Amino acid sequence: MSDTMPIEDYLARGGVLSSPANVPPRYRGELLRLMASFVDSELAGSAGFADTINDAPGIQERISAARIVLEKADHAGQVLSVMETFGADGGRYAVHHPWAERLAREADIGAARQGGDMRLSVFHYPLQGWVDAVVMNVLMGRASVVQLKELSRVSYQPLAEVFRAVLPRETRHAELGLAGLVRVVEDEDGRANARASVAYWYPRVAASFGHSGSARFETLSRFGLRHTPNETLLAEWRAEVDAQLSALGLN
Amino acid sequence: MARFHPLTVTDIRRETRDAVVVTLRPSDEDRAVFDFTQGQYLTFRRRFEDEELRRSYSICAGKDEGVLKVGIKRVDGGCFSTWVNENLKVGDTLEAMPPMGAFFTALEPDVGKHYLGFAGGSGITPVLSIVKTVLSREPRSRFTLVYANRQISSIMFREELEDLKNLYLGRLSVLHVLESEAQDIDLFTGRVDAEKCAALFKGWIDIASVATAFICGPEPMMLAIAAALREHGLRDEQIKFELFASSQPGRARRKVEQANGADHGAACEATVTLDGATRVFKFPKQGQSLLDAALENAMDAPYACKAGVCSTCRAKVLEGEVEMETNHALEDYEVRQGYVLTCQCYPLTDRIVVSYDQ
Numbered sequence: 001m002s003d004t005m006p007i008e009d010y011l012a013r014g015g016v017l018s019s020p021a022n023v024p025p026r027y028r029g030e031l032l033r034l035m036a037s038f039v040d041s042e043l044a045g046s047a048g049f050a051d052t053i054n055d056a057p058g059i060q061e062r063i064s065a066a067r068i069v070l071e072k073a074d075h076a077g078q079v080l081s082v083m084e085t086f087g088a089d090g091g092r093y094a095v096h097h098p099w100a101e102r103l104a105r106e107a108d109i110g111a112a113r114q115g116g117d118m119r120l121s122v123f124h125y126p127l128q129g130w131v132d133a134v135v136m137n138v139l140m141g142r143a144s145v146v147q148l149k150e151l152s153r154v155s156y157q158p159l160a161e162v163f164r165a166v167l168p169r170e171t172r173h174a175e176l177g178l179a180g181l182v183r184v185v186e187d188e189d190g191r192a193n194a195r196a197s198v199a200y201w202y203p204r205v206a207a208s209f210g211h212s213g214s215a216r217f218e219t220l221s222r223f224g225l226r227h228t229p230n231e232t233l234l235a236e237w238r239a240e241v242d243a244q245l246s247a248l249g250l251n
Numbered sequence: 252m253a254r255f256h257p258l259t260v261t262d263i264r265r266e267t268r269d270a271v272v273v274t275l276r277p278s279d280e281d282r283a284v285f286d287f288t289q290g291q292y293l294t295f296r297r298r299f300e301d302e303e304l305r306r307s308y309s310i311c312a313g314k315d316e317g318v319l320k321v322g323i324k325r326v327d328g329g330c331f332s333t334w335v336n337e338n339l340k341v342g343d344t345l346e347a348m349p350p351m352g353a354f355f356t357a358l359e360p361d362v363g364k365h366y367l368g369f370a371g372g373s374g375i376t377p378v379l380s381i382v383k384t385v386l387s388r389e390p391r392s393r394f395t396l397v398y399a400n401r402q403i404s405s406i407m408f409r410e411e412l413e414d415l416k417n418l419y420l421g422r423l424s425v426l427h428v429l430e431s432e433a434q435d436i437d438l439f440t441g442r443v444d445a446e447k448c449a450a451l452f453k454g455w456i457d458i459a460s461v462a463t464a465f466i467c468g469p470e471p472m473m474l475a476i477a478a479a480l481r482e483h484g485l486r487d488e489q490i491k492f493e494l495f496a497s498s499q500p501g502r503a504r505r506k507v508e509q510a511n512g513a514d515h516g517a518a519c520e521a522t523v524t525l526d527g528a529t530r531v532f533k534f535p536k537q538g539q540s541l542l543d544a545a546l547e548n549a550m551d552a553p554y555a556c557k558a559g560v561c562s563t564c565r566a567k568v569l570e571g572e573v574e575m576e577t578n579h580a581l582e583d584y585e586v587r588q589g590y591v592l593t594c595q596c597y598p599l600t601d602r603i604v605v606s607y608d609q
Contacts, residue, residue, distance in 0.1 A: 019352060021305075025607065030553055037555070096560055216551065
């Protein structure tokens with residue numbers, strides 16, 4: 001059974017890699033970029049949400065917000081440990097960007113990364129109070145679930161396993177958000193504020209799915225690092241959140 | 252960053268004509284460092300002439316054996332595996348990093364599970380570690396092993412597997428599939444491919460009862476088995492892979508030696524290869540990193556932190572010389588081989604040749 005095949009063919013046919021030693025160079029670069037994007041987004045998401053804890057209107061909401069802050073940092077740590085097996089300096093990495101920093105509310109950066117900070121563009125925008133944070137968490141929470149389901153199939157097994165373990169907790173975060181939003185829309189003021197936040201966040205979260213017909217997607221899918229095109233994931237997300245928003249009279 | 256620790260060779264046993272099992276002992280202070288989990292591997296390093304090579308080999312001991320053992324099969328043209336098979340002696344020291352890898356599932360002593368393992372050739376090493384450990388630590392679990400080899404004489408651990416079958420009566424079954432040797436039952440001759448798997452799942456293996464399947468072997472075999480398992484109802488999270496090191500090159504290539512002459516220009520001509528396409532551009536020697544210059548020239552080079560800590564932007568310098576401003580991610584041996592972090596890289600010579608593909 002010594003027959004082998006080129007690693008590129010193996011990956012193109014759905015093969016799985018299991019350690020840094022069997023990862024080819026270009027795959028390595030794309031894999032690390034993908035991991036960095038997740039780590040930066042989780043750290044920025046966690047950091048941005050931290051202030052929200054003090055805006056929470058009740059004990060239960062405070063606990064939910066604190067739990068989201070805690071667990072997103074933990075998820076970042078889990079993926080950073082996989083990056084460390086490729087030589088990344090985890091200690092330095094965790095502090096190399098000011099994760100809580102945000103652009104102006106009205107800045108318009110589309111889907112663009114900012115410098116060496118690989119967080120999804122949506123995490124560069126600031127939250128404005130409790131209702132705004134809840135709406136952002138509902139919309140981005142659902143997006144994270146859609147994106148994590150896709151990432152749970154990545155061809156690098158140690159990473160796929162982390163994503164599979166993280167998925168139920170991220171799903172819970174989105175559910176906590178939705179429960180919070182149900183309480184927000186109980187009164188008319190809350191509903192009006194939530195509507196304004198939906199109008200602000202919806203296009204920005206949608207942009208985080210990336211461009212349709214992306215050239216990078218082609219490269220990533222050859223490596224088994226992506227499977228479903230950006231536009232399909234975006235459509236899936238739209239269908240899910242549109243239904244949730246219309247049930248609450250928010251769209 | 253992971254550190255290397257010395258291990259003393261306490262035994263070398265010839266397992267087949269071209270494979271040995273090496274027993275290793277850590278120093279007393281390193282004992283905890285080498286407390287492995289079944290299915291993990293060790294990464295060794297050794298200098299051959301001026302070149303440092305690193306090779307990973309799976310641990311084949313069970314957790315309760317109290318020793319560290321690796322099985323090393325000689326690969327054609329493989330520098331490290333040949334050296335181990337021909338030159339390594341009891342009393343020698345090998346340097347290894349702490350055990351790594353996630354080719355295992357959590358042990359649950361109270362639960363009775365049915366594990367299924369597929370091993371091709373020396374891919375048996377991590378699977379053997381798992382077999383021994385789960386049979387000893389999970390008294391109610393059983394293990395079915397499908398073990399593919401070319402012929403009887405190349406089967407590693409044949410006797411040890413027989414002994415385990417006797418020790419754990421009725422809990423371990425081993426199906427040997429031999430590629431080029433006829434057996435009484437046709438099913439056990441040939442390659443383990445999709446067809447063979449389907450036949451095995453029909454009469455010999457109750458696939459519905461399998462909790463987790465472990466596969467370790469060469470690429471085509473892994474693909475065929477994984478596809479067959481999925482087709483028969485296993486979910487991705489029930490299938491654990493360990494791709495064995497068939498793709499590890501035998502010999503690290505030497506860095507191509509330097510450009511000559513005077514290098515007094517203010518700009519550098521860079522020849523950069525990415526995804527098989529090569530682009531030539533000029534950029535100033537100071538003020539702009541090689542990565543930024545490549546990005547500016549419309550190359551989709553990989554990067555993330557731009558701070559020299561994540562190593563996403565790693566590339567290899569094939570000609571010319573560069574200087575790295577900071578490096579928190581590459582180890583000395585990688586730097587010696589010519590690898591650089593392009594986000595931290597500034598040229599010293601008037602011409603450089605760099606590849607992201609090597």
